[in-house]
Every structure is written in C-alpha cells, then in structure tokens.
Amino acid sequence: MSTFRTCDITGFKVDNTTEKLFRLNAVFAVVSLLIAALGAILLVFTRWQDFHVLSSPWYYRIIGLHGVNALVFWIVFFEIAGLYFGSTVVLNSRFCAPKLGWLSFILMATGFILTDVMILSGNADVTMTSYVPLKAHPLYYLGIILFAVGALIGVGLFFGNIALAKKEGKVGKTLPLFTYALMAAAIIAVLTLLSGALVYVPTFLWSLGLVESIDPAWYRLVWWGFGHSAQQINVCAMVGIWYLSVRLVLGGSSINEKVSRVAFLFYILFISIASAHHLLVDPAVSSTWKVWNTSYAMYLAVLASMIHAFAVPSSMEAAQRRLGHNKGLFDWLIKLPWGNPAFSSITLAIIGFGFIGGITGVIYGMEQTNIIVHNTLAIVGHFKGTVVIGTTLTFMGITYYLVPLMFRRKIVAFKLAKIQPWMFFFGIALLAIGMIALGMFGIPRRHYDIAFTGGPFTYDFNLVSGFIWVLFGLGGVLSFLSMLIWILIVVVSVFFGPRVNGPQDMQLAIAAPLGEERTPHKRKYEAPGTLVLTIIFLVTFLVFYFLNWKWLAAIWEIQ
Amino acid sequence: MSLEAPPSGWIHKKIARDEKGWIIAATVVCIAMFFWMILWHVYGKQNPSSVTYYTTPEEFTTLTNSFIEQNQIGEDNGIPVVMPKPESDVFLLAQMWRWSSVIVLKKDEWYKFHISSKDVMHGFSVQPINMNFMVFPNYDYVLDFKPNKTGEYMVVCNEFCGIGHHLMIGKIVVIEDESELANYGY
Ligand code: HEM
Ligand SMILES: [Cu+2]
Numbered sequence: 001m002s003t004f005r006t007c008d009i010t011g012f013k014v015d016n017t018t019e020k021l022f023r024l025n026a027v028f029a030v031v032s033l034l035i036a037a038l039g040a041i042l043l044v045f046t047r048w049q050d051f052h053v054l055s056s057p058w059y060y061r062i063i064g065l066h067g068v069n070a071l072v073f074w075i076v077f078f079e080i081a082g083l084y085f086g087s088t089v090v091l092n093s094r095f096c097a098p099k100l101g102w103l104s105f106i107l108m109a110t111g112f113i114l115t116d117v118m119i120l121s122g123n124a125d126v127t128m129t130s131y132v133p134l135k136a137h138p139l140y141y142l143g144i145i146l147f148a149v150g151a152l153i154g155v156g157l158f159f160g161n162i163a164l165a166k167k168e169g170k171v172g173k174t175l176p177l178f179t180y181a182l183m184a185a186a187i188i189a190v191l192t193l194l195s196g197a198l199v200y201v202p203t204f205l206w207s208l209g210l211v212e213s214i215d216p217a218w219y220r221l222v223w224w225g226f227g228h229s230a231q232q233i234n235v236c237a238m239v240g241i242w243y244l245s246v247r248l249v250l251g252g253s254s255i256n257e258k259v260s261r262v263a264f265l266f267y268i269l270f271i272s273i274a275s276a277h278h279l280l281v282d283p284a285v286s287s288t289w290k291v292w293n294t295s296y297a298m299y300l301a302v303l304a305s306m307i308h309a310f311a312v313p314s315s316m317e318a319a320q321r322r323l324g325h326n327k328g329l330f331d332w333l334i335k336l337p338w339g340n341p342a343f344s345s346i347t348l349a350i351i352g353f354g355f356i357g358g359i360t361g362v363i364y365g366m367e368q369t370n371i372i373v374h375n376t377l378a379i380v381g382h383f384k385g386t387v388v389i390g391t392t393l394t395f396m397g398i399t400y401y402l403v404p405l406m407f408r409r410k411i412v413a414f415k416l417a418k419i420q421p422w423m424f425f426f427g428i429a430l431l432a433i434g435m436i437a438l439g440m441f442g443i444p445r446r447h448y449d450i451a452f453t454g455g456p457f458t459y460d461f462n463l464v465s466g467f468i469w470v471l472f473g474l475g476g477v478l479s480f481l482s483m484l485i486w487i488l489i490v491v492v493s494v495f496f497g498p499r500v501n502g503p504q505d506m507q508l509a510i511a512a513p514l515g516e517e518r519t520p521h522k523r524k525y526e527a528p529g530t531l532v533l534t535i536i537f538l539v540t541f542l543v544f545y546f547l548n549w550k551w552l553a554a555i556w557e558i559q
Numbered sequence: 560m561s562l563e564a565p566p567s568g569w570i571h572k573k574i575a576r577d578e579k580g581w582i583i584a585a586t587v588v589c590i591a592m593f594f595w596m597i598l599w600h601v602y603g604k605q606n607p608s609s610v611t612y613y614t615t616p617e618e619f620t621t622l623t624n625s626f627i628e629q630n631q632i633g634e635d636n637g638i639p640v641v642m643p644k645p646e647s648d649v650f651l652l653a654q655m656w657r658w659s660s661v662i663v664l665k666k667d668e669w670y671k672f673h674i675s676s677k678d679v680m681h682g683f684s685v686q687p688i689n690m691n692f693m694v695f696p697n698y699d700y701v702l703d704f705k706p707n708k709t710g711e712y713m714v715v716c717n718e719f720c721g722i723g724h725h726l727m728i729g730k731i732v733v734i735e736d737e738s739e740l741a742n743y744g745y
Contacts, residue, residue, distance in 0.1 A: 056725065060724070131719075133678070134721065174569075216698070217695060256572055258570055259574060280607065283611040283695055283698040287607065291593070295596065299590070303586060306581075306582075366592065371690055371692070372689050372691070374682075374693075375682045375691055441687070442715070444682070444684060446717075446718075448724070448725040449725040449726075456636040456657065457730055513563060527577055530577070534581055538584065538585075555688045556690060556706050556707055558606060558702060558704055
C-alpha cells in the first residue's frame with residue numbers, strides 16, 4: 001500500500017513512490033544536461049574556427065552526443081518526472097503501479113548509458129538523426145529503443161495514475177489546467193514513441209544484418225514523426241508549466257480556460273503532421289503534400305501557439321491588476337516579481353520562445369522559404385530559440401520550486417540563482433541570433449571546416465561572418481557558464497542544502513489562488529497591455545516574414 | 560486554475576473582446592500564410608519540384624558518366640568540367656566526398672538537373688545564393704534551374720555524410736558568353 005506525506009507548504013499529499021521516482025528521474029535529467037553542456041562548449045570552440053579545438057572525428061561525435069543528451073535524455077527524463085508529479089501530487093492521489101515505475105526507470109537509465117557509451121566509444125558516428133544508410137553499432141539503436149520503451153511505460157503510468165485518481169474520486173469532471181496540459185503532452189508522447197519504435201526497430205534489425213535495406217525517404221519521414229513530434233510534447237509540457245507558474249507566483253489563471261484548453265486540443269490534432277517541415281526540400285514527396293502538412297492543415301497548431309501567446313501573459317496581467325497594479329498599460333508588467341528566479345526564467349522563456357523560436361520556426365517551415373535555410377546554422381539557431389530558451393529555461397526555472405517542494409532542500413546561493421536566468425537568456429539569445437545570421441550567409445550546420453581545407457576547392461564565406469562568430473562565441477560562453485551555475489546550485493542544494501522544515505524555509509512565494517472575481521468586471525478589455533505586446537510581436541513577425549520572401553525571390557529560378 | 564479544477568461555469572465564460580480580437584487576427588494571418596504558399600507556386604519563381612524518379616546507384620552512375628563524356632570541356636583540380644546545352648538534362652552525382660563534375664551554365668537559360676547519391680545522404684547547397692536541397696541515394700531528384708547572375712558558385716555538402724563531410728565541395732560557373740571561360744581557366 002502506498003504511503004503519503006502531507007506537504008506542510010502546499011498541503012498536497014505526496015505519494016512515497018512518486019517522490020522517489022521523481023527524484024531519480026530528475027537527477028538523471030540533470031546528469032544528461034551536464035553531459036550536453038560539456039559537449040556544447042567544445043562545439044562552440046570548434047565551430048568558431050579561430051580555436052578549432054576538436055579533431056574532425058571528435059567534432060562529429062560530440063555533435064551526436066550533445067544532440068542526444070540535450071534533446072532526448074535531459075528533456076525526457078525531466079518530463080517523466082513531471083508527468084508523475086502532475087498525475088499524483090497535484091491530484092492528492094497515489095502512484096498506480098510502483099513496480100512498473102521502477103521498470104520504466106531502469107530501462108531508461110540503461111538505454112541512456114548504453115547510447116552514450118556507444119557514441120563516446122566511436123561506434124555511432126551518425127549524429128542524432130542517424131539517417132540511413134549511415135550505420136551505427138546495433139547497441140546504439142538498442143540503447144535508444146530501451147530508453148523509448150522505458151519512456152512509453154512512464155507515459156502509460158501517467159494515464160494509469162489519472163484513471164486511478166478518477167476512480168478514487170480525487171478529481172472531478174475537469175482536470176486542473178496544468179494536468180490537462182500534461183495530458184495533451186502524454187497523448188502526443190504516445191504517437192511520438194510509436195513512430196520511434198516504427199523507425200528504430202527495423203533500423204536495429206538492419207544494423208544486425210537481418211533486414212536488407214531501409215529506404216532513405218521512408219526513414220526520414222518516420223524518423224521526423226518521432227523527432228519532431230517529440231518537440232510538441234515539450235511545447236505542451238512547457239506551456240503547462242507557464243500556466244502553473246502564473247498560479248504559483250501570482251495565484252492567477254488563464255482569463256478564459258476554455259480558450260486555453262481548446263488550444264491544447266489543436267496541438268493534439270494537428271501537430272504531428274508538421275514533421276513534414278523537415279522534408280520540404282526532399283525528393284520523393286510532392287508539393288501538395290508538403291504545403292498541407294507543413295502548415296499543420298492551414299496553421300491550426302500555429303494558431304494554438306498564438307492563442308497561448310495571448311493567454312499566458314494576459315493571465316499575468318489580469319492577476320496583477322486584481323492585486324492592485326492597475327495603472328496604465330504596463331504597470332503590471334514592471335511590478336512582476338522579476339527577482340523570483342523561477343518566474344523570471346519562465347517569462348524570459350516565453351519571450352525567447354516567441355520572438356526567436358516562433359518567428360523563425362513559422363517562416364523557415366514554409367515550403368519555399370525553407371530553400372534558403374535548410375541545413376544551415378539558421379536552423380540550429382531556430383531551435384536554440386524553441387527548445388533551449390523555451391523548454392530548457394522553463395524546466396530550469398520550475399526546478400527552483402521543485403527543489404524545496406520535492407527534495408525538501410533550500411536553494412543555496414540564492415542571489416546567484418536570481419541572475420542565472422538572465423545570463424542564460426542573454427547567452428542563448430546571442431548564440432541563437434548569431435547562428436541565424438551565420439545561416440543566412442549559407443554557413444552549414446554540422447560542418448567541421450567551412451574553409452574546406454584539403455578539399456578540391458576552397459571558399460571564403462562572407463567576411464562579415466567573422467564578427468558574428470564572436471557574438472556566437474560570447475553567447476556560447478555565457479550560456480554555458482549559466483548552465484553550469486544552475487547545475488551547481490541544483491546539485492549542491494539537493495545533496496548538501498539546508499533542509500526545508502516548513503513554510504518559513506520557502507525562499508519563493510506561493511500565492512493563494514485568486515479564485516473567481518466576485519464582481520465580474522464590466523471592462524471590455526481584460527488585458528490591454530498584453531494586446532499591445534502581442535501586436536508588437538505580430539509586427540516583428542511580419543517584417544521578418546517579408547524580408548525572407550524578398551531574399552528568396554532574389555535567387556535563381558527553380559521549378 | 561492551473562492546480563485546481565476551473566470554477567464552475569468556465570465553459571460558458573464569454574471571451575474578452577481583446578482576446579477575441581487577437582484570435583481573429585491570428586486566424587487571418589494563419590490562413591493567409593497557407594494560401595501564400597499556394598500562390599507562390601502560381602506567381603512565384605522559386606518552387607521545389609515534385610518530380611522524382613526511382614533509380615539505383617549503378618544506373619545513376621552510368622547516366623552521370625555518359626553525361627560527362629558528352630559534355631566535358633576540361634578539368635579543374637582533377638574534377639571534370641562540363642558545359643551542357645541550355646534546356647538539356649544535367650546529371651550530378653554526389654558521393655563520399657565529392658561532386659561528380661564542375662558545371663558551366665549560361666545565364667538566363669533553363670537546365671534540368673538530376674541529382675542523386677551513390678552512397679549516403681548529402682546536401683546540395685549552392686553558395687553564396689544559399690539554395691539548399693537534399694540528395695538521396697536511390698532517388699533521382701529533378702530540379703529545373705535558371706541562373707540569374709554570372710559568376711562562380713560553390714556547391715557545399717550540408718548533410719552530414721561521414722567523416723570527410725567537410726571536404727566535399729564542388730563548383731558551378733555561370734557565364735553569359737563562351738569568351739568568359741578563359742577567366743576561369745577552362
Ligand atoms: C550551454 C548551452 C548550449 C550551447 C552553448 C549549445 C551550442 C550548440 C552548438 C555550438 C551546436 C552545434 C551546431 C553545429 O555545429 O551544427 C549545437 C547543436 C545542437 N544543440 Fe545545443 N547548445 C546548448 C544547449 C542545448 C540544449 C539545452 C539543447 C536541447 C535541449 C540543445 C540542442 C541542440 C541540438 C538538438 C543540436 C543539433 C545537433 C545536431 O546537429 O545533431 N543545445 N548546440
Ligand atoms: Cu556531406
């Protein structure tokens with residue numbers, strides 16, 4: 001039978017198994033992130049060819065190591081921890097099948113170690129995407145498969161936990177918005193992991209010699225059904241945390257939950273087909289197929305993100321106005337608790353995700369404009385905006401709450417924690433904008449030597465790019481340092497930090513829910529400040545949109 | 560509420576005027592972008608083609624070799640230089656880690672490129688115009704190009720293709736008149 005402790009800070013009942021599995025998954029997430037960060041700094045000082053620290057085989061190896069550990073292990077370990085948290089603690093409910101929870105963790109941990117050993121021993125120099133017919137050692141594919149099966153079990157346990165909570169009457173008809181968002185993430189995760197199985201199992205058999213060949217076009221199609229959909233799990237989890245943090249910090253919620261919930265539904269319905277945007281300049285698929293799918297059936301998933309782009313800031317604005325910060329358009333914005341590192345992380349994540357990741361994502365994902373960016377560094381710049389500033393900074397931020405609540409430890413070096421999110425934001429922003437600019441000069445991603453030393457010809461990329469490499473390097477160093485600081489703070493807090501013995505030890509505020517407004521307001525505009533901000537966003541988007549189409553129109557004619 | 564179930568009646572709450580306005584504006588932009596891509600196929604001049612044939616590395620190598628034989632005008636660093644006629648078929652084979660030929664094209668003329676790979680995936684990336692397409696083994700990707708400016712263009716491989724990926728660079732030269740060939744040493 002499960003045992004609980006009752007949290008003396010939030011009043012939630014915390015299941016014992018959940019707590020243990022949560023802690024283990026979270027620790028492995030941080031270890032993966034550390035590996036990714038160490039890889040990252042080597043990549044920065046190799047791409048910036050004034051340093052060129054790695055040899056070419058090691059550069060390509062570390063590209064794989066960094067990609068897999070950051071994009072797959074760090075994020076999925078963290079998400080599994082989050083799914084357990086959201087399906088038990090938040091509902092005051094218990095963990096449905098502890099043994100399966102352990103099995104899931106053991107499979108994931110084994111897969112993680114196996115994959116990394118294969119990469120570092122030089123048996124999988126195929127980068128994260130491992131496009132066939134490049135071939136890795138069978139144990140590399142097996143590692144990924146074990147990890148994915150473990151994760152799939154974890155996702156199954158999330159559904160099990162919710163069903164159990166329903167059965168035991170812990171939740172009413174409607175889930176809390178945070179858990180609802182995780183539900184959307186979990187549904188997409190099932191589709192994602194099934195695509196993963198569909199592509200990795202035959203590839204594993206092929207590497208063993210049991211299957212004769214794998215069609216490269218088929219591989220790319222199904223691999224991205226896995227690789228891209230995985231990013232949509234992140235988006236759902238991340239936006240769920242955004243709403244959660246508004247609740248924790250200000251006590252507020254979406255000004256219209258119906259709207260927010262419909263937006264998540266759009267994600268579930270339309271998001272997986274968008275993996276087509278990875279195939280826009282591929283042979284083997286037609287323009288009709290590309291246009292329909294890359295646009296998520298007329299951009300319905302983009303619309304969902306645009307809806308959240310209003311709904312999340314407006315939930316802050318509405319809460320702040322009710323708390324008395326009601327002057328003018330932006331008083332609420334200035335008076336937000338910027339010194340709370342969880343809150344600043346999340347707000348900066350929203351800005352970076354929208355302005356860097358979102359704008360470039362939509363434009364680069366259009367059929368024709370993709371021609372001028374495909375496989376250049378601009379693509380890496382784009383997803384540094386989405387998955388690094390967006391997802392990673394969000395996860396890093398919410399950890400400042402999870403350490404005292406789930407590990408019962410105070411955050412050490414709290415002053416440093418306050419500046420860490422800002423460092424990370426400016427670091428990655430500089431890195432990403434640098435990459436986007438370099439990509440516009442045509443500089444390829446995953447490329448060891450853009451001077452082509454030893455090749456039949458040489459080439460000098462635009463000279464201006466010399467200056468941009470400096471920005472790229474500075475951004476890389478800044479974000480690397482900030483990530484190390486975060487890892488140190490978290491690890492030292494968790495293992496050596498002073499214990500949290502009650503609400504008096506909480507360094508971050510937890511607001512009481514504002515609840516329903518007693519006197520429904522007569523105002524027609526609930527969030528005028530947010531409206532101005534979103535209009536600024538839209539204008540920025542349109543400017544960049546037209547610039548890209550102008551650049552496209554200048555190249556050769558193509559039919 | 561994010562941590563609590565929403566207050567009763569949440570489903571009937573009216574959408575605020577500013578939120579509604581934003582959603583309408585966003586919907587219009589989304590639908591416009593969708594039709595934009597279709598209209599670019601009609602009025603725009605840069606569209607990826609939908610023409611692909613199955614092939615095999617052996618067949619495509621044969622096609623490339625006979626294309627080179629018929630059109631070769633010289634050699635550049637050990638790589639054959641070819642000058643196909645305008646409107647004709649051009650075969651370009653990618654392999655670890657070279658492009659099969661240096662190609663001389665005429666400005667403002669159409670060429671029908673066939674691009675395929677002998678081994679793994681490669682990326683066909685033309686610089687400095689920054690035009691990028693994927694190259695697969697077993698698929699012949701047919702792309703019609705019409706260069707709009709004379710000069711020397713580099714063909715970079717921008718899909719990771721193994722340990723020598725960064726050595727893979729080729730060339731396309733665009734001229735207006737045969738007299739310019741001498742400028743490039745052909
Ligand atoms: C300390 C912060 C980070 C820095 C400085 C950094 C830097 C870099 C650099 C220099 C590259 C190589 C680009 C190339 O040569 O093609 C890269 C690739 C990449 N990064 Fe990061 N990164 C950081 C954090 C992250 C995080 C947190 C994630 C994911 C959650 C991430 C995901 C990726 C992915 C998926 C790639 C592409 C790998 C590939 O091409 O296979 N990075 N990063
Ligand atoms: Cu290559």
